[in-house]
Amino acid sequence: MAFDPTQPFLRADGLAGGLTEKAMRGPGYRRLFRNVLVASTTPPTALQRVRGALVLQCEEAWASHASAARVKGAPIPTIADEHVSVAHQKLRRHHKGVRCHVGDPAGVVVERGMRVSGDLPMFIELSGQLTLVDLVVVGDWLVRRRGITPEQLVKACKSSRHRDRRKALTAACFVRRGVDSPMETRLRMLLVLAGLPEPAVNLEIRDDLGEVIRKYDLSYPVVRVAVEFNGKLHAEVVENWEDDLERRADMDEDDWRLVVVISAGIYKHPLRTLQRVHRVLLARGMPGVPLRLRDDWRPHFPGFSDAA
Incomplete structure (x- = not known):
């Protein structure tokens, strides 16, 4: 694919695409993470930052946890770091501002051109980051906006092997249909x-x-x-x-x-x-x-x- 500076890119890819170090250090480019930049003409968004986090990982990585929620537009409180997951411990790459987890790729879907955790896996992942009430907010939102049922949430939590599955199950049992906000x-x-x-x-x-x-x-x-x-x-x-x-x-x-x-x-x-x-x-x-x-x-x- 042709080099596109309006999408997050690695510094090395910028050099290969004809940019100079001086240009990339100038006002024309904004730093998202170390060695990840994007053209300053593009407005900063949550999705842009998630894309930047994925650029640092292997191609098989996907946005998970709070980052998956941001891609989907789920109502979550502010969480500073981006979160990505990979299928194996050996694939993890650690970077400041990006948390890399090991997860199951079977639940990965593609949304907005990005690999992200599916709705049910994301709900369980968020149980380690959100309070009980905030997690129920996400669950009610999934039912209202994404077509998930409370029964599906409970079943997924019961069958999950995630370390926070018990917290997720507690929240899932409070999720209801028809909640507007x-x-x-x-x-x-x-x-x-x-x-x-x-x-x-x-x-x-x-x-x-x-x-x-x-x-x-x-x-x-x-x-x-x-x-x-x-x-x-x-x-x-x-x-x-x-x-x-x-x-x-x-x-x-x-x-x-x-x-x-x-x-x-x-x-x-x-x-x-x-x-x-x-x-x-x-x-x-x-x-x-x-x-x-x-x-x-x-x-x-x-x-x-x-x-x-």
Whole structure:
């Protein structure tokens, strides 16, 4: 193939392609890793960095773990290093900023022109890098966006020989269908880890003709309680705000109680959120609600990791 400086390349390949050392040290080229460069005219992206990490490896290597998640667009927190895998220990090549693992090539697929871990292997690989809640976020995303089923995730974790398979299995058992966003996952996990009954996901309320008139993110239909995450979009867009007002009026007529949770209710004040939901469920007589909340949620939410 003709040398293309707009794609990550090794310094040696740049020399072979007619570039000089002086040119490659100049402003026309950006360094991704040691001896890996790309033309500065190309915008820096996560995919570009993954491609650069693969350039340093053998042709049979593939992007795995967090790097595979970045290629697929999965919702993961920031992880500094790139991660690649090879089929055998002897093929590993160590470079600063790139972690090289030994994996099973049987689960490798091609996406965006790159060899990457398949969805199920990637989920298991991420169990060694993500917290329980972040991993469930990825699992819910795989079900919603990639057509994976919760049953497939559980089965893959049970049959895996990966060292972190038990962590992956724990998370897979919390994965559900129909979750619309990562924040809904986090809110659901907060409630469940605190010992509250698991809420229904995206319950649809229909009229006498069978038409959907409302849908609740999380709900306890037995006692008509809905718990919903509202981002800034609901407050900043007039149409959304008006729709919310009409929706709440309809809920009042049907005797539904709505508990609205915003970002701060998960990232800053998760205990307040739990106490609010707990009080409402107790007042409504929800079966299975404990008198005292469990502390299992504390290690998994910001500001409470010291309780682990």
